[in-house]
Amino acid sequence: MNVLVTGGAGYIGSHTVVELLEAGHQVIIVDDLSNAKVEVIGRIERITGKRPAFHQLDCGHKAGLRSVFQGDRVDAVIHFAGFKAVGESVKKPLQYYRNNLDSTLTLLEVMEEFGCKKLVFSSSATVYGPDNAHPYKESMPAIRSTSPYGWTKVMIERILTDYVTAHPEFCAVLLRYFNPIGAHDSGLLGDDPNGIPNNLMPYIARVAAGQLEKLTIFGGDYPTPDGTCLRDYLHVEDLAVGHLKALEYAGTHSGVEAVNLGTGNGISVLGLVHAFEKANGMALPYEIGPRRDGDLPAFWADASKAKELLGWEAVHTVDDMCRSAWKFAQMASK
Numbered sequence: 598m599n600v601l602v603t604g605g606a607g608y609i610g611s612h613t614v615v616e617l618l619e620a621g622h623q624v625i626i627v628d629d630l631s632n633a634k635v636e637v638i639g640r641i642e643r644i645t646g647k648r649p650a651f652h653q654l655d656c657g658h659k660a661g662l663r664s665v666f667q668g669d670r671v672d673a674v675i676h677f678a679g680f681k682a683v684g685e686s687v688k689k690p691l692q693y694y695r696n697n698l699d700s701t702l703t704l705l706e707v708m709e710e711f712g713c714k715k716l717v718f719s720s721s722a723t724v725y726g727p728d729n730a731h732p733y734k735e736s737m738p739a740i741r742s743t744s745p746y747g748w749t750k751v752m753i754e755r756i757l758t759d760y761v762t763a764h765p766e767f768c769a770v771l772l773r774y775f776n777p778i779g780a781h782d783s784g785l786l787g788d789d790p791n792g793i794p795n796n797l798m799p800y801i802a803r804v805a806a807g808q809l810e811k812l813t814i815f816g817g818d819y820p821t822p823d824g825t826c827l828r829d830y831l832h833v834e835d836l837a838v839g840h841l842k843a844l845e846y847a848g849t850h851s852g853v854e855a856v857n858l859g860t861g862n863g864i865s866v867l868g869l870v871h872a873f874e875k876a877n878g879m880a881l882p883y884e885i886g887p888r889r890d891g892d893l894p895a896f897w898a899d900a901s902k903a904k905e906l907l908g909w910e911a912v913h914t915v916d917d918m919c920r921s922a923w924k925f926a927q928m929a930s931k
């Protein structure tokens with residue numbers, strides 16, 4: 598298929614583009630590079646031997662997006678583009694609502710104009726909010742979140758659900774990610790956020806690389822076995838394969854389906870720190886500090902629907918995640 602990937606130069610997007618190209622699909626990347634580097638396009642080519650088409654463009658720019666659809670037949674879209682920093686979204690809610698919602702509404706209008714009826718959407722476990730018990734199941738209410746970023750995911754899931762009600766021939770697969778970490782085994786692609794990382798693994802990797810002094814673990818007094826928060830960390834390469842499976846599903850189905858992409862296991866912050874130390878033969882400097890606002894003590898996925906509906910399950914180990922993250926950090930710091 599000809600697949601348009603919005604945000605395809607980003608962390609999860611670029612890993613997904615590699616999987617799509619290696620599966621024989623044609624890929625068109627649309628990315629405004631607000632949180633990605635143009636070098637990623639060349640690295641994708643180095644890995645796969647194929648260069649995806651690339652347009653530096655904000656998805657909310659309707660004329661630009663129309664011209665992409667006029668230039669190439671688009672059979673399906675995987676929509677990653679959006680602002681995604683939880684803390685930043687609390688400080689800048691209007692930018693998050695404007696950017697994340699506008700880009701999606703514009704994308705849907707252009708898809709409709711050109712008769713494109715298959716969409717895989719980058720959603721998040723954050724849509725389960727603070728009230729559901731873990732493990733999270735897709736049948737649970739996904740109607741509130743704890744940050745404007747998370748609310749944009751709730752709202753976009755609503756928009757897509759209502760759109761499919763009005764257009765039953767359309768297929769939307771809402772992929773609810775848990776905590777993607779790790780990097781491509783080539784060391785060429787990985788999580789390389791601008792500035793100081795908000796998320797745990799890129800922060801750990803920069804401490805390991807000596808770029809940051811030490812890790813602060815946000816809270817050691819949670820009601821969990823070791824007092825630190827539990828999360829469902831999954832390898833970004835497994836996550837990328839999940840998108841390929843969702844695309845294949847959308848190619849032969851209609852309707853809207855929410856699907857968790859997680860391992861089904863919870864690992865604590867301290868547990869991940871020690872796994873990183875063991876996998877890479879090092880000691881990480883860290884301290885236990887105060888809790889971070891908005892953090893939930895524990896959540897992980899019930900991953901059974903992904904296996905039943907998409908034939909997908911996570912296969913990489915925590916060791917793989919930690920080794921690949923460190924390999925990428927070492928190459929990125931050269």
Ligand code: WQD
Pocket residue numbers: 681683720721722723774775776777795796797798800812813814815816826827828866889892
């Ligand atoms: C994981 C754990 C922190 C940094 C967020 C978004 C979610 C998704 C993934 C986009 C928590 C602890 C972290 C640090 C720490 N993003 N931590 N020290 O918050 O589970 O999920 O990112 O889709 O939507 O909500 O991930 O990696 O930020 O934190 O102790 O320097 O690591 O407190 O317990 P989170 P995270």
